[in-house]
Amino acid sequence: MAMRIVSRMAEVLDACELMDITQAHIDGCGLLSETGLEFAETLAAKGGKVCVPTTLNMGPLDLQNWKEFGIDEDFAGKAIRQAKAYTDMGCIPTWTCAPYQSYLTPRFGQQIAWGESNAICYANSVLGARTNRYADYMDICAAITGRVPKCGLHLRENRKGQVLLRLVDIPPALMQTNEFYVVLGHLLGTLAADRIAVIEGLAPDPSSDQLKAFCAAAASSGAVAIFHAIGVTPEASTFEQAFDGGEPEQVVEIGPAQLRKAHSELSTAAEGAKLDLVVLGCPHFSFDEFRELAHLIRAETQKGSAIDRRVRFVVISCQTSYALLQRGGFLDVLTGFGVEITLDTCVFHTPMVSQDTKVVMTNSGKCSYYAPGELGVEVAFGSMAQCVESAVKGKICREETIWKEL
Numbered sequence: 053m054a055m056r057i058v059s060r061m062a063e064v065l066d067a068c069e070l071m072d073i074t075q076a077h078i079d080g081c082g083l084l085s086e087t088g089l090e091f092a093e094t095l096a097a098k099g100g101k102v103c104v105p106t107t108l109n110m111g112p113l114d115l116q117n118w119k120e121f122g123i124d125e126d127f128a129g130k131a132i133r134q135a136k137a138y139t140d141m142g143c144i145p146t147w148t149c150a151p152y153q154s155y156l157t158p159r160f161g162q163q164i165a166w167g168e169s170n171a172i173c174y175a176n177s178v179l180g181a182r183t184n185r186y187a188d189y190m191d192i193c194a195a196i197t198g199r200v201p202k203c204g205l206h207l208r209e210n211r212k213g214q215v216l217l218r219l220v221d222i223p224p225a226l227m228q229t230n231e232f233y234v235v236l237g238h239l240l241g242t243l244a245a246d247r248i249a250v251i252e253g254l255a256p257d258p259s260s261d262q263l264k265a266f267c268a269a270a271a272s273s274g275a276v277a278i279f280h281a282i283g284v285t286p287e288a289s290t291f292e293q294a295f296d297g298g299e300p301e302q303v304v305e306i307g308p309a310q311l312r313k314a315h316s317e318l319s320t321a322a323e324g325a326k327l328d329l330v331v332l333g334c335p336h337f338s339f340d341e342f343r344e345l346a347h348l349i350r351a352e353t354q355k356g357s358a359i360d361r362r363v364r365f366v367v368i369s370c371q372t373s374y375a376l377l378q379r380g381g382f383l384d385v386l387t388g389f390g391v392e393i394t395l396d397t398c399v400f401h402t403p404m405v406s407q408d409t410k411v412v413m414t415n416s417g418k419c420s421y422y423a424p425g426e427l428g429v430e431v432a433f434g435s436m437a438q439c440v441e442s443a444v445k446g447k448i449c450r451e452e453t454i455w456k457e458l
């Protein structure tokens with residue numbers, strides 16, 4: 053059954069042959085329909101087993117704590133059945149949309165079949181692994197067969213840059229901020245669409261979390277599966293390598309004006325609007341992000357500040373980062389402030405946002421892009437520090453000095 057689907061997809065893509073993969077990441081484990089549940093249970097009932105190491109993306113609920121978030125029991129029952137179907141097939145229950153920070157990180161040049169848009173972008177761009185954008189259910193078929201159509205980004209000739217984005221007159225202080233990577237990612241997605249962009253002028257030492265935020269924003273606003281940053285990403289040590297000896301089809305200069313416009317596009321809520329919910333962890337929070345949040349909260353509590361009781365503060369993560377958080381000695385700092393930590397899932401996959409939620413604040417470009425349509429809310433994009441400050445004051449508070457000065 054799985055091989056018939058993989059073979060048919062090869063015909064659709066005009067691929068003349070199949071090729072081996074050595075790892076998979078499954079995005080189809082979210083409970084998006086009854087059909088998705090039936091598909092997974094059918095494969096499992098027929099004896100389907102993955103033949104390569106296979107991790108699981110976030111699921112439809114926090115498997116341990118779903119009752120605390122008011123999840124309907126019928127929905128939870130179906131979600132648990134679906135989780136069992138995938139683990140029965142031998143998938144590793146990582147339940148995270150940032151598997152590259154969790155477990156089984158792919159190596160350079162490794163042929164893989166990954167789902168989840170930000171994970172695909174990160175694997176191709178930052179790690180130099182090779183995967184196409186595998187859709188739900190195609191991913192588990194690839195994992196069972198260990199085969200995919202030989203085409204697209206699996207082949208070196210299809211990974212070269214097409215459009216050059218040249219950063220011009222960007223203040224170095226701005227380029228060091230986490231928000232810069234979100235805004236640049238959002239802008240890259242809108243400019244590149246499905247073309248392969250090469251960035252010239254990026255600082256040489258972005259963190260894993262900054263690149264994670266960049267990939268998530270770019271893959272949301274555009275169909276970005278890979279980008280190159282000269283002197284930063286492994287397939288772009290030089291301009292010549294990034295374009296595989298060729299020249300860009302287009303050169304776009306990105307300066308302060310373009311960044312300022314992209315920054316404004318990430319918010320629909322007005323400054324000072326009453327805040328209902330803060331969402332952090334889209335993609336899933338890392339241990340370093342938990343540590344940064346704890347530092348910010350300590351600074352607020354030392355001033356005698358507390359979260360406004362009308363504001364929910366939700367952080368989404370995975371079991372791996374949470375285990376490190378428990379050992380890190382600052383879990384109590386977060387929960388004492390009122391932070392709700394949910395694991396294994398996402399606000400877009402599980403019904404945990406109440407219907408009376410009107411305004412959401414986040415530091416995520418992906419959440420900012422999808423929240424208005426997916427959750428029917430207004431959204432405000434800001435730094436993690438601004439999210440904490442706004443939660444304390446109960447309203448959107450953003451000192452945008454560095455952006456206003458661009």
